[in-house]
Amino acid sequence: MSFYFAQLLTGLANASSLFLIACGLSIIFGVTRIVNFAHGSLFMLGAYIAYSVVTRLDAGVFGFWFGMLAAALAVGLVGLAMEFLILRRLYRAPELFQLVATFGLVLVIQDVALAIWGAADLLGPRAPGLARAVRIFGEPIPQYDLALIGIGPLVLAGIWLLFHRTRWGILVRAATQDRDMVGALGVNQNWLFSAAFFLGAALAGLGGALQIPREAVSLQMDLNVIAEAFVVVVIGGMGSVAGAFVAAVLISVLNAFAVLVFPQISIVLPFVVMAVVLVLRPHGLFGKPGSGHGAPGEPEAPLRHMSGRGRMALAALVLAMLASPAVAGDFTLILLVDLLVAMLFAASLHFLMGVGGMVSFGHAAFFGIGAYGAALAVKTLGLGMGGAMLAGPLAGALGALVFGWFCVRLSGVYLAMLTLAAAQIVWGITFQWQDVTGGDDGILGVWPAPWASSDTAYFYLAAAICLGGIWALRRVVHSPFGYLLRGGRDSPVRAEAIGLDLRRHQWAGFTLAGTLAGLAGTVFAFSKGSVFPDVLGIAQSVDGLIMVLLGGIHALAGPLLGAGVFVLIEDWVSRLDFWRFIFGAIILAVVLLAPDGLAGGLERLRRLLRRTTGGGAAR
Amino acid sequence: MSLLKVRGLTKKFGGLVAVGDVSFDLARGEFLALIGPNGAGKTTCFNMIGGYLRPDRGSVRLEGRDIVGLPPRRIWRMGVGRTFQITETFRSMTVRENVQMALISHHRRSFDMVSAAAKLYVAEADALLADTGMEAHAGRPCSELAYGDLKRLELAIAMAHKPRLLLMDEPTAGMAPSERVALMALTAGIVAREGLSVIFTEHDMDVVFAHAHRILVLNRGRLIAEGTGDEIRADATVREVYLGGGAIRARDEADHA
Structure with a gap:
């Protein structure tokens, strides 16, 4: 007693x-x-x-x-x-x-x-x-x-x-x-x-x-x-x-016992x-549904298909990337794989947040579940790379299906916090369950099949998967389902009033985002050859959030831009002393200079340049 | 047979009876106005019929089927369209896309992840926009529209599902007087042509008397009068409610005592 x-x-x-x-x-x-x-x-x-x-x-x-x-x-x-x-x-x-x-x-x-x-x-x-x-x-x-x-x-x-x-x-x-x-x-x-x-x-x-x-x-x-x-x-x-x-x-007393x-x-x-x-209690024990977040933001412009010039620029960029093994060294190829993984991960988070309006502080959960799913498929089930590459996204989908059921019942910051809880629960289980996940020691020896084991071959495989995933997501954004998610973000009342069960669509959207995050995690696991619990950690989720928000949440290209800039800057500064300080300072500088994200900032810059170089000619 | 039968509809918020024991029928093709001073329970009544609020007591039957307890989306599927007092549209889409979304839902293609949404049902959407005089705005972002145009857009969206019953909560609130008359004339034309029934709430008496086939008057949650425009105009109780509530209040309190 x-x-x-x-x-x-x-x-x-x-x-x-x-x-x-x-x-x-x-x-x-x-x-x-x-x-x-x-x-x-x-x-x-x-x-x-x-x-x-x-x-x-x-x-x-x-x-x-x-x-x-x-x-x-x-x-x-x-x-x-x-x-x-x-x-x-x-x-x-x-x-x-x-x-x-x-x-x-x-x-x-x-x-x-x-x-x-x-x-x-x-x-x-x-x-x-x-x-x-x-x-x-x-x-x-x-x-x-x-x-x-x-x-x-x-x-x-x-x-x-x-x-x-x-x-x-x-x-x-x-x-x-x-x-x-x-x-x-x-x-x-x-x-x-x-x-x-x-x-x-x-x-x-x-x-x-x-x-x-x-x-x-x-x-x-x-x-x-x-x-x-x-x-x-x-x-x-x-x-x-x-x-x-x-x-x-x-919490403390429960924990003590x-x-x-x-x-x-x-x-x-x-x-x-x-x-x-x-x-x-969707607003906590003593919480009430609060008032909005201050002044309403500038309305988002309707979605447009890319212009001819935009398509050409994109095609050129993709071609340049695909041609890079001819000139780039192995380190660059490894960096490019990281970049591709980050882009797919950020795109899947953007689909959830930007399109679906469901902010997630724990998207790494599905990235990590995908990575562990693939690693376990290789190590425990003895599947080859092909099977594991299916098992990863499938695991991500399953995880998102389970957690999504709870999460779509909430909105705003409470939804974000529940996703954080989901990620932390998965992280905790992975960390503790040594027999299966190896705990802190992770799972080693998750290598690609022999045909894909060279840096160049794996780069092409990663490019095919990640670019394919991003393309598929864009396609969904333009589809009735994607429109509906965006509509539900704009006005849940209107969605209901035209006969739609928004929650079911959000659940499906959550699952889709989880699946693609799982796919990104799978590609990541094979590129590193190992998986550790930090793929599920808060830091990984935060990286995704920075990419999406920094890139610009209102533009489809935002997460890709954000991921690109993030990976390249991180790669550059992480060799320096006090790189966190430099990285943090860069983030703060960007935030202060472009409060609508990189995509918005570039757009404003473009408009400014056009004005100064003679608006009459542009018309 | 009437389209809608409302019986004993009651809703209390704490001790306040927002709507108390309201019953009425609505015939096919009827244009019914629900009027009353602020706080009379009009919107509460509306929300209960549309499924946005669950009544404490009473029944709402649409063609004989009880719809109490169904969510709004199910009631919409049964042919009940709705426009809002404060407009609700998809702000990040164009005018046409807003109508296309309703059509996509009507055709049950909301889980389609492959087609390009902007290319679906364009002709149907444009026809609906033409019906409400919005065809010139089809390609504009919804967020740019003037308030009156948003109201007309909501009407076009509501018509996408070919409703049998249309619920319009203060369809002309916030509009200029000339626009109000035009919008209600437009609505009346659609109602006559498509043979659908409408219940609308309204504060502008000119609009009400010009278009409503029948008028229900609510005061403090109770139905106090029912009849044609002329009958309502002549009704002593209604006059008291609108011109000075003292007598009503005194009698009400006497009733309670």
């Missing part, structure tokens, strides 16, 4: 720090509608800064707690700078474009932390005065855990007072419900957004700072915590602080809980 009580207390202590980071994320989303992927980075910064302050100040009781508050304040200022310098310029960009900026910030902050604090894990000091354990029912409980258990509700109470007793707090709650109305009432939104970012970032910083007596400070903290923070925010209902608290307690029964479950448990909650 006493053991279980101790376990409960551990769960509650974990809940406190999870609550701090999640409620900051929730406040930022509620007010600005930005899904801040860099929130984990702010958490990490909080831990590093607290470490530096506390170790420099001779760590007395005062020094320790001063360090905590100083870290929170400093991270709050970083958040303020993020909002002021970058995100503020993007509020009028298409929905979710701000995501790309936050991905860029994740990379930049990673390398800044690496430059300042180094790559080694840092062990923080114990909290003075709370360094020992007390016995409760005979079980040793760290005093610091007890302090944390108190801090969580204390912060919740503070935020409650702030939100209900101050004018600013009331405005924040109003903006969470209806941002446009708050603007119409004459409230300066810029000021409100900056303040929300400051508060949210400071809470994340405090959460990170409070972790230093409990875990080593490392560069992995950001991505480790962000997925779980999303889960808590979504379960609680996005924008609800009380919801975040309940969800943090629910679940590990006793089934130790492997801790990786996937939060995501399973989130999936269950979202299926039962």
